[in-house]
Amino acid sequence: MERRQLLKTLAAGTALTAVPLKGFAGQAITSSKDSLAVTKQLFDKALSSAPELIGFKGATKPFNKTALTIEGNIPKDIQGCFYRNGAARHERAQQRYNHLFEGDGMIQAFHFEEGNIYHQGQFVQTSKFKKEEQAGKFLYSGPDSQIQGALPVSSPDDINTANTNIISVDGKLWALWEAGSPVALSADTLQTHGVVNLGENSRFGNKLKGLAFSAHPKIDPKGDIWNFGFSPSGHIVLFHLNAKGVTQNVNMIKTNYKGAMLHDFLITHRHILIILPSLVLDRTKSGFFGAINYDANLPMDVLVIDKDTLTLKRQYKVAPGFAFHYGNAWEEPNGTIHFDACLYRDANALHFMKNIMQGDQMAGVAPAKTTLYSLFPDGKYKEEQLEGSADFPRIHPSKVGIRNQYLYSTGSTEVEFWFDSVSRTNMGSGKVDKYVYGKDFVVEEHIPIATDENEDNGYLMGTALHIPTKRTCLNIFHANDMSQGPICRAWLPYHIPLGFHGNFVAKS
Template sequence: MERRQFIKGMVAAPVVHAVSPNVVLAANSKTNESLILNLKRFNAALEQHPELIGFKGTETNLSPQELTIEGKLPTDLTGQFYRNGPGRHHRQKERYLHLFEGDGMVHRFSIGNHKVRHQAKFVRTDKFKQEEQAGKYLYSGPDSKLANSLPIPSPDSINTANTNVLPVNGELWALWEAGSATAIDSNTLNTKGLVNIGEDTPNEQSLKGLPFSAHPKIEADGTIWNFGYAQSGHVVLYQISRFGKLLNVGMINTGFKGGMLHDFLITERHLILLMPSLKRNRTIEGHFSSIQFNAQQAMEVFIIDKQSFNTVKRYELEPGFVFHFGNAWEDKQGNIHFDASLYPNGEVLQHMTKIMQGSDNVPLSPANTVLFTLYKNGKVRKRIVDGISEFPRIYSHLTGKQNNKLFTLSSVQSDVWSDSVRRIDLNSEKQDTYTYGKDFLVEEHVLVNQNNKESGGYLIGTALHIPSKRTCLNILRADDVSAGPICRAWLPHVIPLGFHGNFMPTVQAKGY
């Protein structure tokens, strides 16, 4: 069978990451009661625990406004910092049960001319527009089941576009995991519509609605690599030009049916897929609720040739769970090195459910940065770096090549969210850390650097200040993280805690 026909057949396969029509139709009237109860429970908890304010969500777009500057804004830092995350968690009297379910909201921080301006808009997906007009939820989510949910014929019927945002050829792609990217105007933040990855290729129709992950990898020349995980265990592989045009597509059958594959890696010659130690318990209702950690299940690594999309080698690692990777690279001997924010179990998924239900006292086994080496002879070595670790970033021009610096969030005082940012020297493991303190909930910080060196530049990221109920954009020097922010730009209010983002320099914004 030709590859194109085989991929086309996946449209009929069980690719829905969240829910299927059959599950929705099986829901009973009592399921809506759990969403109503959840809103009451969260609001009551918020009165006692102000640190939950970042998970409340918002109901409206946020109009453009100039922020209050504290410190000195660097004159050589100009451009747009975009970030995405679930912005709306409830409608009427119903509140979603899991953090991943909320409708996506894209934020834009415009930096330049000694000013920082902010605006934010919901991604107006088909789901969002229908529910906005109705004034209530119409579709079941991965864990939140509605008694009278509308049918879900494809993943894009419930696409929330809520996980990441990627600048592509002058526009933005709001990324989910289970379905298509959504195009957004980079200046107005107006939603354009779903991206058809196969447009103007023989795959134009067959790729519509297929999973497209929220963690593409971008090489120095702008080439975009991505994957899409289907519940059948198949993984679609994409190679896309810097202009957003499909160059190559393929698929492998990993046999992995654990329910979640969030991130991946590339080297100069290979794609790397790591299957965490997860399994689905189909007797438990709800997608995320049914994902269980299996302490006897090894993590399996697939090494895939970039040219042929064929699996060339497989490795087994000790059981664990990974959301995010920083980078991978291949040495002259053919050994592969990569880092992972590795969890010892899958408690973090349940942690996100408990937070949405108003509990801030949830036991959690945090992730550590772990450095892996996959030797060509089949052996494996791992090295654990001290400290809690998540949301790893590197200097972007080194994606797929050897990097010596890794930037991550960490947690020193907070059990709810990250409260620190740090730089790790991967050779010496020396760390340079700045701790915001227990009064802050710190979000992903991205690296901004245009000199193509593994030094200099800035770290940019948002943090929520709990006592004042305000969010600030923070700018730190990447070479001196422990000195803390050299500039803060304050919003007069809280914005919902999100997930991922990227920076578009002014030079790109004008003619990328």
Template sequence: MSHAMNERRQFLTRSIGLAALGLSSGAARADSDTYRRFHQALEHDARLSAYAGVTGELAGDAVIHGRMPDDLQGTFYRNGPGRFELGGERYHHWFDGDGYVQRWQVGGGKVSHRGRFVATQKYIEETAAGQFLYPAFGTYIDRRPVKSNDTVNVANTNLLPFGGRVYALWEGGSAIEVDPQTLETRGIKTWRPNLKGMPFSAHPKADPDGGLWNFGNMPGADKLMIYRLNAAGEVARTGMVDVPDLNMVHDFAISARHLIFLVPPYDMKSGPELSLGDSLHWAGATRPLRVMVIAKDTLQLRQVFELPARMVFHVGNAFEDGACTRLDAVMHEGDTLHELADVMHGEIRPFRDGSSTVQITLDYVAGQAREARLFGASEFPRVAPQVVSVRHRKLAVMGVAPGSADDSFNTVNLIDIDSGKADSYRFDAGWVAEEHVLVPRRGARAETDGYLVGVAQDVRRGQTVLTVFDAHNIKAGPRAMARLSYAPPPCIHGNFLPS
């Protein structure tokens, strides 16, 4: 057996053990009290209806307001948690919910929608049992033994069209293929036999040649698995990188020569009757945020930088700038990871304070990282697909308007990263914006030659709306809105596939 194969096997073995981190025999900790508290709060806050979950498939045609662009044709694939309650019990964290994939078909001036659950092993078995059986990220449950990462795979974070196929992605397990049209689950994707069951994270990055970079991470294993897939979906390269005190890494950036990971300061302290999320303890008072730079050519760690302790979920894009690399990231003050659990018992925390979009400059000669603030309270940074890994000038983010009485995302913004100026639109009161993505016109080079497409919730009417902005004029507001008569669960991430 080769050294590389042996390392992969050891990593996989450790990852499977970590899927059940902290679990021992005992009663389930998903509880009816969380269920009761949530539903009491729901009576007084309509925004919480988005987190009540759904029970089955949704499908319908949208009513168009305005005019859909003739050259905007394709499918907007999206994914997020959709089931939070079963058998009178409720999960403790938003990240725990079973994956609910959605498909918006756009073309010919019409928009249609479909949503359905990913039929994972976990979803099928728990549906049949009428109760939660397996541990989730933020909820301790111990009713049935965990045999592998994919035993607890919820497939709830991203929906990736790639190579003519579509994959529901999660943090800690395999990609799960779904039908591009019906969204029916086809099964677990194994990229290569000796990689079966390896984590394949939810933020792959496309290379200019049509291939993908991705990573696999399991908190506590202290190793990152690096994947390079070619345009045919074949594994071209893999690598294993040691990262001491590795924990919650959700996203990464690629430049022409580097892979860049931001590792927030968490300690792992496992114990009986703890979920994986509960085992992560904020260590920002004593440890920095680490920036790990891996060379693409060798898949070896090139350099480590340190920044003040913050939590990071998402990064935007990275590019080489002489002897430096520059990248965008959204920084959160303090332990935002655990604050996201509050919505499960009926409390929506203010998002206007403690977060900002920054640009980080990694100076390899000086060995220092510098950052410059680009925008205030924000999340979900995205760039145009044609500039991934190369010089970009525009960054889309969702934001919270200064002085807003609302605590949720209510602005769509396209930031000029050189000037710091933002082209912005603010939704009316009672609307909550979700992630928006840049969709270029065919053959476009300019980052604003196309559209900004996303979803927003009209909370007061209990409906979800697809919104289309001209990328060169966000402040003018949506040029078209496609309104459903119902509200599917909010998503975390998605991608637009032009037709």
């Protein structure tokens, strides 16, 4: 797209809203019962007999800085802070959101300081959160939760929950959501500074305000940030930022994708990969997420986009599927592109996020499986699925966009509810090194901690909820010997809400 036309389109905001704002403009509840009150009643009843649900209860206040109880030894070469983000404020005034993705974001920080680990947790003080906190009730409708007499929404940032991921950019933290701007916070205090103007200090000025900026940016080995923003209209905005968070280039592509849900993407050293899943909208169903269906006859489209120009270069069609998350992509000198996906063959995992808010664990979700793809220059492709369940894939940070030897993921081994294990897969040999926490734990995303560029070195770090004691623990593994279990386990005296994604920021 010509730059002048791009800027004109961005300034007008045409078709770039990432959520259908019309659905949030104070619609009345059509049922005689308050669906959010019913959701709370159902969850509370289920929680009384299913203690494993405690991680989805949410929080009502921040967590002050607290020292953890250490088992084992903290590695001396881990210096910095581990941050996690997730939906945490699910309930107000006897109402409970209908979908897990709707809750207000809370940042969990685990500070490594002088041989100790300290935890603090703080809600992201978005405009929405502050207004509802003051009112003591929900004021805005969510994608699947309609509030009677809800306040009107003029921009996605009016309802920005900043609840999905957290990255470090030029000394600050950016809390990320799917549908609006990043929200900047202090790395030390978690104090919220406000929404980020992605055009600041660049030629784009204020023209990028309020655009969708996905929760899964890719940071390449040089520190550059690549991302996309998706609109249900089918428009996708592509971003290239430098390591300081200053936008270098933006472009928009128009697709025919109408599935509403696009969560993650990939980069190689030359290209951006946007994978359009086999999702369609059923307009007869209520709610934004509730209307998303899986179409087993709809191939996935893989869009290959040039990183220099942010323009579409090639398109592949592969077998139907749906993935929340992708691990990595890389390409050979001859142009063959390889990538992996945590692939589902339906959309039940998305709807499970609604069922769990009512305390229903019997959702019948078939687990995702690591699926390897090769896209060949002649237009053909190859697909291979690995054994075992897998999601929340992570790689060594120095390998983003280039060939990686190992892929880390969480999975389900002994239980079907959430995750109970972590593993490292050798992408060359297929060998899996795995640790199973067991039925007493609910396991969250684990991330590799790099000590140098050698993938065989370093650690794996992640949190887990211990159901019997209702406490959260932080666990540290040797990356090359995970089956031996954590070398350090640090216990909180309480549990924190189960979250989505996080990153470790090394001390400079």
